[in-house]
Amino acid sequence: MQIAIVLFPGFTVLDAMGPYEILSRLPGARPVFVAERPGPLTNDGGALTVVAQAAPAEVPRPDVVVVPGGPEANLPLEPGPLHQWLREADRHSQWTTSVCTGSLILGAAGLLKGRRATSHWLALEQLAGYGARPTGERVVTDGKYVTAAGVSSGIDMGLTLAGRLADDRTAQMVQLIVEYDPQPPYDAGSPEKAPAELVGEWRRVRGKI
Amino acid sequence: MQIAIVLFPGFTVLDAMGPYEILSRLPGARPVFVAERPGPLTNDGGALTVVAQAAPAEVPRPDVVVVPGGPEANLPLEPGPLHQWLREADRHSQWTTSVCTGSLILGAAGLLKGRRATSHWLALEQLAGYGARPTGERVVTDGKYVTAAGVSSGIDMGLTLAGRLADDRTAQMVQLIVEYDPQPPYDAGSPEKAPAELVGEWRRVRGKI
Numbered sequence: 493m494q495i496a497i498v499l500f501p502g503f504t505v506l507d508a509m510g511p512y513e514i515l516s517r518l519p520g521a522r523p524v525f526v527a528e529r530p531g532p533l534t535n536d537g538g539a540l541t542v543v544a545q546a547a548p549a550e551v552p553r554p555d556v557v558v559v560p561g562g563p564e565a566n567l568p569l570e571p572g573p574l575h576q577w578l579r580e581a582d583r584h585s586q587w588t589t590s591v592c593t594g595s596l597i598l599g600a601a602g603l604l605k606g607r608r609a610t611s612h613w614l615a616l617e618q619l620a621g622y623g624a625r626p627t628g629e630r631v632v633t634d635g636k637y638v639t640a641a642g643v644s645s646g647i648d649m650g651l652t653l654a655g656r657l658a659d660d661r662t663a664q665m666v667q668l669i670v671e672y673d674p675q676p677p678y679d680a681g682s683p684e685k686a687p688a689e690l691v692g693e694w695r696r697v698r699g700k701i
Numbered sequence: 702m703q704i705a706i707v708l709f710p711g712f713t714v715l716d717a718m719g720p721y722e723i724l725s726r727l728p729g730a731r732p733v734f735v736a737e738r739p740g741p742l743t744n745d746g747g748a749l750t751v752v753a754q755a756a757p758a759e760v761p762r763p764d765v766v767v768v769p770g771g772p773e774a775n776l777p778l779e780p781g782p783l784h785q786w787l788r789e790a791d792r793h794s795q796w797t798t799s800v801c802t803g804s805l806i807l808g809a810a811g812l813l814k815g816r817r818a819t820s821h822w823l824a825l826e827q828l829a830g831y832g833a834r835p836t837g838e839r840v841v842t843d844g845k846y847v848t849a850a851g852v853s854s855g856i857d858m859g860l861t862l863a864g865r866l867a868d869d870r871t872a873q874m875v876q877l878i879v880e881y882d883p884q885p886p887y888d889a890g891s892p893e894k895a896p897a898e899l900v901g902e903w904r905r906v907r908g909k910i
Contacts, residue, residue, distance in 0.1 A: 503796050513852065539732040542751050612723070623746065630880075630882065642878070642880025643880055643881070644879050655886060665902070667887050667890050671850050672883075674857065676862045677840075678860060680874075680876045681883070682882040
């Protein structure tokens with residue numbers, strides 16, 4: 493079961509590593525980090541360098557595709573080899589997925605037309621520009637397309653996929669070993685729950701996702 | 702505000718990247734990945750290579766120290782330069798912290814004597830061997846020592862620290878931008894909540910954290 497996680501310069505670390513930490517623990521999982529230009533890549537914050545192992549051509553038929561996001565300026569939204577690969581990979585994939593603004597990349601590649609999909613709350617409405625139907629849920633499944641909301645939601649998406657790729661028991665085994673029993677010290681994790689003033693402030697400085 | 706995140710071969714990705722994703726977003730944060738031998742390092746699963754930027758000597762006085770964990774066989778538990786650096790850094794740090802079995806590393810370096818501390822649930826009792834007082838909570842604060850439970854708990858720890866390093870409003874701003882409104886599809890994230898059969902199975906195969 494090959495799991496291709498896409499990387500690009502300026503990606504958001506947790507977008508990619510949340511699903512990785514979950515899915516890589518499934519029996520038979522073969523995760524691989526794919527980038528248009530393999531080699532060292534730096535994250536959005538600039539402090540972390542990760543090494544993408546594989547070029548798209550080396551991963552022609554992944555079972556699962558995971559596309560993380562990043563600040564909008566960093567996203568590969570222009571037509572090019574990455575989009576072409578996403579469309580090819582999607583032709584045979586079991587699941588095509590994204591976290592955060594990764595759904596804009598899937599959208600730009602033409603893969604979310606007519607699909608219910610989500611994204612980071614600050615980017616949600618932009619999905620409509622790619623023909624998707626923006627849906628403000630944390631994890632949205634439409635056929636084989638699974639999109640997750642902002643950054644940390646990839647962990648929830650990973651567990652949801654784990655249940656489908658394996659079974660509920662296996663997914664729970666993974667949840668237990670990564671001790672995912674969240675206890676956030678605040679309750680400001682969504683625009684519905686956070687104080688309106690904070691939501692407003694992020695909307696003003698938007699782009700710094 | 703320098704935040705030193707320790708890396709070592711075979712570390713668990715989310716242990717390090719959960720706190721990184723939160724703390725790096727604080728105003729003035731200067732995160733740096735530190736390893737006894739800087740350069741490329743591979744994670745426990747083997748699929749991810751990250752590049753540690755700095756040797757311990759280059760980061761003599763971090764404000765915050767974060768030590769992730771990994772499967773026990775991979776942990777730097779033997780006396781050596783890393784422990785020496787941890788003790789030196791701890792002398793001046795504002796916060797000395799760990800995620801998962803990272804607390805065993807802090808313990809082995811002699812930094813948790815008499816302290817309430819936590820760890821991955823499968824490793825919790827081992828803390829006593831280092832003179833710490835094992836405490837089965839998700840995030841444990843004792844003075845300037847903050848330890849978190851398994852893997853995913855570093856996100857909760859990061860937000861707790863964010864509130865102390867900055868203030869509650871800033872921590873909530875970070876929670877909102879990483880959309881940390883967890884909705885796990887299962888409720889098996891701790892040994893208290895998971896089916897006993899699963900807890901038993903992990904205890905049997907223990908070591909594969």
